[in-house]
Amino acid sequence: MSTNKFHLNSIQGAGLGLRSSHYQEVFNTKPDIPWFELLSDNYMAEGGLPILRAEKIREDYPITLHGVGMSLGSADPLNMDYLARLKLLTQRLEPIYVSDHLAWVSINGNQTHDLLPFPYTEFTLNHIAERILQVQDFLGREILVENPSSYLGFHATHMSEWEFVSGITKLTDCNLLIDINNIYVSAFNHGFDPYEYLLAIPKDRVKEIHLAGYEKMDNYLFDTHGYQVHPPVWELYQAALERFGATPTLIEWDTDIPDFSTLRNEALKAEKLIKEVT
């Protein structure tokens, strides 16, 4: 780990999604990981040990905050209580980036706690762009939005996901978190070309990349974040790096979480590929 204090104010290289099972190891061994991403929704409680641990991590590492609760794609009004808590969290932890998804989570005030798809139309494009601007105004900072993985399409959809994502960057000044695994999973499930997707993304807006492992089901891919990154996703990642340049990349692993060294090896693989385009 670098001892230069400036390293705490930016991120580069391959970081890890930090989960509670690995906190102790990180505290004890201070591993040479360039940055960590924390799930903001896990630190929304009023107090207690989790937020204290997060602050301790922040003393030694740059962090990013990644959430699932903004529900940007919902027809409900934005949940200002949630955003107020998120704002407090950003003030306490000073993350380099704050990100959430192009998805909806709640409707009529009821939560699904999952990232759900919506049709890509002119209306939803304007609706979500407006909400992103509202969120940014409230938080007093730009956010990154992430492309979701999905298992169904809508009759009402009139543009591709990459056109939608590009459209968002034209209507707002937010940046992008591109999840390569999600592109691969959705491409398989919907039958589009993932390379065409990558080529359509405005490259100067991509500030972070996510990598994770999917699960192969009978006739679709399921985004479990429970495996090592699969070979075709590494290939797509290489193409992404060639197009976007050396982009901070995160390894996500959320189910059947392995030991820390397995995660770290995944990050090292990404790090090697980043160096090749640097």
Next chain:
Amino acid sequence: MEHQTIQSLSELKQLQTAFYEAIFDPKDENIIQASTYIIGTAEINETKRLSIYRDSILGGITTALTHIYPVCVRLIGEKYFTHMVAGYLKKVPSTSPDIGNYGEHLPTYIADFKPARELIYLADVAQLEWLWHKAFNAADDDLFHQGIQPLSALQNIAEQDLPAIKFCAVNSANLIQSPYPIQRIWQVNQNDYQEANSVHLDEGGISLVIWRSADFGMRIDELNEDEIRFISAVLNGASFGDIAELEFTQALDDIVQRCIQTGLIIGFSDRALK
């Protein structure tokens, strides 16, 4: 009829409402309604695509509840717990983006849940686990911002003013009383418990305070009748004068001292004196 456009907020709301209902109340008419929005294929039809999301959503929420209620899961088994949660999800929507807030009403649901009636203690064990979860995530104590005087300032209070003060407990403290030995049931079902794991219901009931100490240690402390009367009054905001009117078998000063020593009482409010 297929829905070919979404051009307004009300149309988006209709779609999302239909989707939500097909997930949480998957009766035929709800599935059919949600399916009108979805493109199915020969390999995976609309219903199957919806069920991918249903499994993911219910699985995610069930996992979160499993982490909050590990002892209940152990007592009734994972399959049975999942089945029970499916009913709970249908009856009690989650209204907070923080999934950690969902599950508050599960103990009440269990109490009314007919198939679990034989496990008469289950609802109380669930309540204990909920209070444990609540204490773990409770706001940190901050005497200054809460307007609480530190205990060291007690010496500045004149004897005649003592009845007006209100003792303050840690934010995380909650009480539970049960006619069943729920603390023992909870203990023997911890992963690291080594001793004999049989508990007899005739061991009798118990009163507990569940709280988090200043060093973030989780505490489940048994209280005698005097202690529970005292802590209960403190948590209800009673003044020391009102508390002194209650009946105790031991000297009230001793009860107060004990609660101060454990760290459960952290200060006092002298607002009534100002």
